[in-house]
Amino acid sequence: xxxxxxxxxxxxxxxxxxxxxxxxxxxxxxxxxxxxxxxxxxxxxxxxxxxxxxxxxxxxxxxxxxxxxxxxxxxxxxxxxxxxxxxxxxxxxxxxxxxxxxxxxxxxxxxxx
Amino acid sequence: xxxxxxxxxxxxxxxxxxxxxxxxxxxxxxxxxxxxxxxxxxxxxxxxxxxxxxxxxxxxxxxxxxxxxxxxxxxxxxxxxxxxxxxxxxxxxxxxxxxxxxxxxxxxxxxxxx
Numbered sequence: 001x002x003x004x005x006x007x008x009x010x011x012x013x014x015x016x017x018x019x020x021x022x023x024x025x026x027x028x029x030x031x032x033x034x035x036x037x038x039x040x041x042x043x044x045x046x047x048x049x050x051x052x053x054x055x056x057x058x059x060x061x062x063x064x065x066x067x068x069x070x071x072x073x074x075x076x077x078x079x080x081x082x083x084x085x086x087x088x089x090x091x092x093x094x095x096x097x098x099x100x101x102x103x104x105x106x107x108x109x110x111x112x113x
Numbered sequence: 114x115x116x117x118x119x120x121x122x123x124x125x126x127x128x129x130x131x132x133x134x135x136x137x138x139x140x141x142x143x144x145x146x147x148x149x150x151x152x153x154x155x156x157x158x159x160x161x162x163x164x165x166x167x168x169x170x171x172x173x174x175x176x177x178x179x180x181x182x183x184x185x186x187x188x189x190x191x192x193x194x195x196x197x198x199x200x201x202x203x204x205x206x207x208x209x210x211x212x213x214x215x216x217x218x219x220x221x222x223x224x225x226x227x
Contacts, residue, residue: 004155034215042220043203043221046215046217049215091155099169100146100158100169101158102158103155104155105153106154
């Protein structure tokens with residue numbers, strides 16, 4: 001069945017350094033790849049997304065890359081700040097009206113002072 | 114803020130009971146999805162409603178059911194609660210008729226089954 005694998009499960013980086021989270025997906029029909037940030041006691045917040053006709057997208061300190069051939073996509077956070085500490089989820093979807101979003105298991109990101 | 118609200122925020126139920134969770138948004142969105150998030154896991158798709166009809170379902174048994182109302186608010190009903198139903202239940206909304214639109218989540222309802 002459809003599956004999204006996410007690595008690592010936990011990531012600790014020094015404040016100011018970069019963080020990279022990697023995901024792979026199994027459904028070759030997937031064409032929409034959102035990333036969510038979830039803070040304690042809150043629902044997931046959409047932070048950036050990418051569609052299959054684009055290889056890279058950047059929004060300030062956050063960037064996503066997509067390799068459709070290899071079915072890999074990654075989240076890059078530069079110049080990390082304490083408020084970046086949270087759980088991050090990658091996800092994949094076919095992008096149809098009745099589409100469902102398949103989530104990875106999440107990465108807990110710790111920003112160390 | 115997504116403008117999506119869910120109620121209640123927390124709920125404790127006993128095994129075998131029934132529960133109803135609610136979701137609404139500030140502006141009308143014609144598609145609402147429900148997800149179950151177990152502790153330490155990613156959200157799992159339960160089902161989706163579009164214009165008051167279910168139009169997609171994940172791997173959940175029939176005791177999970179839902180409704181969407183003309184004002185696009187929604188309910189998730191779970192019958193015959195089991196201990197494994199303890200989780201954070203999230204609703205997500207998306208609007209418009211685009212093929213692929215962003216989904217925005219509410220804060221969730223934390224359900225504990227004892």
